[in-house]
Amino acid sequence: xxxxxxxxxxxxxxxxxxxxxxxxxxxxxxxxxxxxxxxxxxxxxxxxxxxxxxxxxxxxxxxxxxxxxxxxxxxxxxxxxxxxxxxxxxxxxxxxxxxxxxxxxxxxxxxxxxxxxxxxxxxxxxxxxxxxxxxxxxxxxxxxxxxxxxxxxxxxxxxxxxxxxxxxxxxxxxxxxxxxxxxxxxxxxxxxxxxxxxxxxxxxxxxxxxxxxxxxxxxxxxxxxxxxxxxxxxxxxxxxxxxxxxxxxxxxxxxxxxxxxxxxxxxxxxxxxxxxxxxxxxxxxxxxxxxxxxxxxxxxxxxxxxxxxxxxxxxxxxxxxxxxxxxxxxxxxxxxxxxxxxxxxxxxxxxxxxxxxxxxxxxxxxxxxxxxxxxxxxxxxxxxxxxxxxxxxxxxxxxxxxxxxxxxxxxxxxxxxxxxxxxxxxxxxxxxxxxxxxxxxxxxxxxxxxxxxxxxxxxxxxxxxxxxxxxxxxxxxxxxxxxxxxxxxxxxxxxxxxxxxxxxxxxxxxxxxxxxxxxxxxxxxxxxxxxxxxxxxxxxxxxxxxxxxxxxxxxxxxxxxxxxxxxxxxxxxxxxxxxxxxxxxxxxxxxxxxxxx
Amino acid sequence: xxxxxxxxxxxxxxxxxxxxxxxxxxxxxxxxxxxxxxxxxxxxxxxxxxxxxxxxxxxxxxxxxxxxxxxxxxxxxxxxxxxxxxxxxxxxxxxxxxxxxxxxxxxxxxxxxxxxxxxxxxxxxxxxxxxxxxxxxxxxxxxxxxxxxxxxxxxxxxxxxxxxxxxxxxxxxxxxxxxxxxxxxxxxxxxxxxxxxxxxxxxxxxxxxxxxxxxxxxxxxxxxxxxxxxxxxxxxxxxxxxxxxxxxxxxxxxxxxx
Numbered sequence: 001x002x003x004x005x006x007x008x009x010x011x012x013x014x015x016x017x018x019x020x021x022x023x024x025x026x027x028x029x030x031x032x033x034x035x036x037x038x039x040x041x042x043x044x045x046x047x048x049x050x051x052x053x054x055x056x057x058x059x060x061x062x063x064x065x066x067x068x069x070x071x072x073x074x075x076x077x078x079x080x081x082x083x084x085x086x087x088x089x090x091x092x093x094x095x096x097x098x099x100x101x102x103x104x105x106x107x108x109x110x111x112x113x114x115x116x117x118x119x120x121x122x123x124x125x126x127x128x129x130x131x132x133x134x135x136x137x138x139x140x141x142x143x144x145x146x147x148x149x150x151x152x153x154x155x156x157x158x159x160x161x162x163x164x165x166x167x168x169x170x171x172x173x174x175x176x177x178x179x180x181x182x183x184x185x186x187x188x189x190x191x192x193x194x195x196x197x198x199x200x201x202x203x204x205x206x207x208x209x210x211x212x213x214x215x216x217x218x219x220x221x222x223x224x225x226x227x228x229x230x231x232x233x234x235x236x237x238x239x240x241x242x243x244x245x246x247x248x249x250x251x252x253x254x255x256x257x258x259x260x261x262x263x264x265x266x267x268x269x270x271x272x273x274x275x276x277x278x279x280x281x282x283x284x285x286x287x288x289x290x291x292x293x294x295x296x297x298x299x300x301x302x303x304x305x306x307x308x309x310x311x312x313x314x315x316x317x318x319x320x321x322x323x324x325x326x327x328x329x330x331x332x333x334x335x336x337x338x339x340x341x342x343x344x345x346x347x348x349x350x351x352x353x354x355x356x357x358x359x360x361x362x363x364x365x366x367x368x369x370x371x372x373x374x375x376x377x378x379x380x381x382x383x384x385x386x387x388x389x390x391x392x393x394x395x396x397x398x399x400x401x402x403x404x405x406x407x408x409x410x411x412x413x414x415x416x417x418x419x420x421x422x423x424x425x426x427x428x429x430x431x432x433x434x435x436x437x438x439x440x441x442x443x444x445x446x447x448x449x450x451x452x453x454x455x456x457x458x459x460x461x462x463x464x465x466x467x468x469x470x471x472x473x474x475x476x477x478x479x480x481x482x483x484x485x486x487x488x489x490x491x492x493x494x495x496x497x498x499x500x501x502x503x504x505x506x507x508x509x510x511x512x513x514x515x516x517x518x519x520x521x522x523x524x525x526x527x528x529x530x531x532x533x534x535x536x537x538x539x540x541x542x543x544x545x546x547x548x549x550x551x552x553x554x555x556x557x558x559x560x561x562x563x564x565x566x567x568x569x570x571x572x573x574x575x576x577x578x579x580x581x582x583x584x585x586x587x588x589x590x591x592x593x594x595x596x597x
Numbered sequence: 598x599x600x601x602x603x604x605x606x607x608x609x610x611x612x613x614x615x616x617x618x619x620x621x622x623x624x625x626x627x628x629x630x631x632x633x634x635x636x637x638x639x640x641x642x643x644x645x646x647x648x649x650x651x652x653x654x655x656x657x658x659x660x661x662x663x664x665x666x667x668x669x670x671x672x673x674x675x676x677x678x679x680x681x682x683x684x685x686x687x688x689x690x691x692x693x694x695x696x697x698x699x700x701x702x703x704x705x706x707x708x709x710x711x712x713x714x715x716x717x718x719x720x721x722x723x724x725x726x727x728x729x730x731x732x733x734x735x736x737x738x739x740x741x742x743x744x745x746x747x748x749x750x751x752x753x754x755x756x757x758x759x760x761x762x763x764x765x766x767x768x769x770x771x772x773x774x775x776x777x778x779x780x781x782x783x784x785x786x787x788x789x790x791x792x793x794x795x796x797x798x799x800x801x802x803x804x805x806x807x808x809x810x811x812x813x814x815x816x817x818x819x820x821x822x823x824x825x826x827x828x829x830x831x832x833x834x835x836x837x838x839x840x841x842x843x844x845x846x847x848x849x850x851x852x853x854x855x
Contacts, residue, residue, distance in 0.1 A: 001702055001733055024703065053701055204725045216694050216721045218651050219756075220746040220770060362657060363648060372650045379651070380771035382748060479694040479721070480648065492670050493699025494647040 002164055003171035004196050005057060005150065006178060006189060008036035012049060014184045019051040020476060021193045024171065026050065027057040027081065030067070035182060036175070040071065047076050053491075057081045057102065065093050072099045081125065091121050102150065107136050117147055125173060128153035135159070142167040157191035161198060172196055190519050207396020210519050212512035215395040217482045220379045228386075229397040231302045236404065241301065248293045252326070253283045255290075255408065259416035259573070265543050265563075272426065272566035274559060277413050277575045279437060280548060286578030287409060287437040288319035292388060294405035296323035299386035306330040306385045310374040312339055312367035312433065313504035313551065314346025315578050316390030321355035323388075331355035334373045336366035339503045345582055364497045367433075367507045371481055391434025392511035395482030399512050406440025413573055414444045421571060427452040427562065430575040431554040432525060433469070433505035435514045437577035442523060452524070454562075455514060456554040458500030459527035469498035471510040472518050472525035480508075485515040501530040501590065504551040504578075532557040534590055537580060549578035550587065600687040600715045601740055601762040604639040605797040610763075610819030611636060611810065611849055612799055613826050613841075614691065616643035616659035618668030620834045622676045626683075628830070631842035633686040636849035639763075641718065641821065644673050644692035651720040653774030655824040658831060670700050674708050681713040689716035689742065689762075694730070702733045710737035716762045718742045724756050735761070745786060745798075746770075753786070757793035764790055766817060768802045774824045776803030784816045807851030814852055822848065 007027030058077035062084035135154025148170035156177030311317030324331035536557035740762030801821030
């Protein structure tokens with residue numbers, strides 16, 4: 001993998017972004033003629049904030065060796081990069097003091113390259129100018145270099161991938177290319193790192209959304225997901241299959257779902273017009289049925305006779321049990337033991353529909369562990385079994401299949417809002433756990449740049465506490481449950497025990513397409529706390545006479561905040577992903593009232 | 598010849614698996630010494646992970662016990678560094694992709710090389726995703742071990758052709774853990790692998806008795822025993838080293854008897 005050095009960081013927010021992106025190196029410039037110059041005191045402060053896994057490189061131009069040594073001894077820098085006319089003796093002195101040295105050479109002539117090749121420095125960097133972001137004229141010249149080097153000079157998110165392909169460097173260095181108006185630009189930093197890391201992933205890897213996605217699963221399951229992909233590619237354009245699915249969605253599940261103008265809520269909040277996309281009115285009471293009918297029908301076509309599923313709140317489990325009953329298939333649902341207690345009513349519903357419900361006691365006994373257990377079960381029994389994954393997560397092709405089946409939400413809402421208002425909405429808001437109702441709500445608006453897409457994450461007791469499930473806001477990139485994406489985890493990659501009042505959002509990861517929409521800035525992900533969600537749960541019941549799921553109440557809570565800041569001629573669509581009957585006992589308990597179901 | 602290849606040189610390899618830090622790292626260190634003394638040809642060391650999705654209940658339990666002791670990847674590296682002064686046997690890490698990725702893939706494999714780790718097994722990184730790890734691993738002379746399962750079918754050729762170190766042949770469907778009966782088709786799997794490569798094959802998943810181990814080694818180049826050993830550690834805790842030692846000795850004797 002190509003290492004990355006983000007150079008010339010000067011501000012606290014630059015360090016925060018670097019900590020998120022985890023490049024191998026960042027650079028502080030100690031050269032008073034540079035506009036990126038930092039003082040020793042400033043560098044010390046910034047270094048104290050830096051993730052210790054990232055090495056800090058001090059960049060010098062003919063500075064006294066004692067200055068370099070002092071900064072190294074005080075642990076402000078881990079590596080010295082020399083950008084002036086420092087000779088081999090100077091380099092040797094630093095290296096004798098155990099300071100790793102990078103020496104920069106201009107890569108514009110063969111003579112200079114020969115000098116670079118012979119340098120005693122630990123690492124060499126090849127640049128065109130003196131760090132002004134001038135690109136190297138002839139990158140092919142660099143292919144003759146017979147030692148590892150760091151490539152610098154005029155790199156940016158657009159050209160870095162091809163520069164890596166041509167020169168195959170050990171690492172890349174960037175500074176000007178990640179700036180806007182002479183300051184580091186978070187978005188450009190993210191895009192640059194994404195562009196480099198894409199190069200590191202295998203071209204054989206499938207199902208990528210930017211750097212996210214992929215298929216990180218045991219070999220035992222590879223043929224099963226490959227068969228699923230093949231079957232899906234065949235049936236998704238099959239008129240007969242689509243006719244059957246549409247028939248089930250319309251005549252069994254009750255689609256299209258209503259796009260309802262929430263007049264009282266709109267008037268009460270006094271801002272943007274609020275429409276509710278009523279997935280709670282679907283058969284089984286949530287959006288989950290959209291995906292389940294699609295997958296169950298697909299599994300049946302593939303000759304499978306048994307469906308297994310994970311469930312958090314129980315909505316996906318109920319939907320799967322329903323589809324299994326309807327299509328005459330066996331059904332086993334894995335549910336965290338804690339969730340079987342939080343959502344006892346849904347456990348009974350699944351059993352009533354003929355499914356076996358297996359309480360999962362491993363780990364934190366919640367949704368995460370239910371997914372792990374369903375995966376384990378699938379590796380044990382593949383021939384007759386389809387794993388009906390409930391969200392836009394897991395290994396490829398699940399994130400794509402589930403998204404396509406849920407995209408019906410935005411396909412309908414787009415048409416409905418055009419009919420009702422003659423225009424597109426200004427914002428679409430949905431709650432995000434794994435993110436299936438959100439991606440379904442966003443999908444057909446992704447190309448419409450004027451439509452803001454907002455995912456509401458479960459912040460639990462707050463994103464500054466450990467009791468949260470706000471993955472995009474508090475997690476970092478990792479690999480788990482078959483995918484690369486953002487996960488709540490500790491510094492060693494152990495998956496964190498997350499918390500939310502909502503069992504359906506109580507998951508430490510997020511779908512890879514959401515991670516990508518976040519990276520490219522197309523969607524934003526905001527945290528909503530338990531308190532805010534419970535308030536919204538009660539608010540929408542009293543204002544609109546709708547008992548919405550506690551999951552959906554996270555989206556409603558944010559709409560309550562956003563609408564008053566918008567004009568009366570603007571429009572928000574909020575997806576009510578499910579109905580809240582299942583939550584009444586838990587909300588009553590939250591408010592200190594013990595009711596029996 | 599790589600150290601891993603040496604483990605299979607002119608003999609059937611016996612490969613025990615243990616989870617580092619179960620019940621604590623001092624005991625792990627003692628167990629490694631006992632394993633070598635009693636004839637282990639290669640040792641698989643698990644770095645604990647919070648959510649080991651390829652493991653059955655026994656090894657899941659070992660992971661939980663280790664993490665309860667707050668064992669970190671750095672602690673495991675330190676332990677390996679210490680034990681390397683005492684043992685010569687090839688050591689291979691077994692862990693999950695996120696443990697390596699989150700540590701920093703380059704930094705992880707550089708450390709592996711420094712402390713004397715010879716290979717890596719990542720059960721959640723299949724052929725299609727391995728480049729991300731293998732390229733860096735090989736830079737630091739760590740063999741990326743490939744797995745082949747009963748469901749691999751037409752994938753066997755492609756996987757075997759690029760295999761390094763040894764090939765981990767998964768004996769049966771499902772997760773790790775003892776099984777009373779092992780699939781008869783394993784010999785066919787091994788035969789298909791051998792059409793493509795000289796890299797040795799070791800069979801794992803479900804082997805719990807000396808007889809099963811001997812039989813699996815007989816049809817391949819070695820046997821991997823995990824859950825059965827971890828269960829001994831679970832039962833005896835700090836007193837496990839000598840018990841594990843005699844268990845392994847028995848397994849090795851069965852090899853010679855067959």
